[in-house]
Amino acid sequence: MLTKTPKPAYKRFIGTSLKAIFFAEALGFAVSYGVYYKLNTDRAFRLYMYQNHSWVLEGYYQLGERIGGHKTRDLDKQVWSNEGKI
Incomplete structure (x- = not known):
């Protein structure tokens, strides 16, 4: 055995x-x-990240601009300034 x-x-x-x-x-x-999914789908979450953790949002914007040529940064700032949030 x-x-x-x-x-x-x-x-x-x-x-x-x-x-x-x-x-x-x-x-x-x-x-x-x-x-990433939350940043991609929720503008309110992007505003929270803009106010508290801007380095994460900056990386998200750079990734979108390099890969897809998206102008999410400009659109977000325009919407937030029209709403008086920034």
Whole structure:
């Protein structure tokens, strides 16, 4: 009959480390996609980000201008100034 021996400690450490890294990357991707989706669909959220976390909104605007040639930045500022929010 074959006897079972436990895995060496370094193999268990590597396995759990890889699982943790994969989970952290998947969670980071999900959060970043959620923020991008919210920025892409909700002008009120973009205003909140403009007032509190402008560096995130700046990255969103730059990505849209480089990839799609969108002028969302100008449109947002025009709407916000017409509404008296900025």
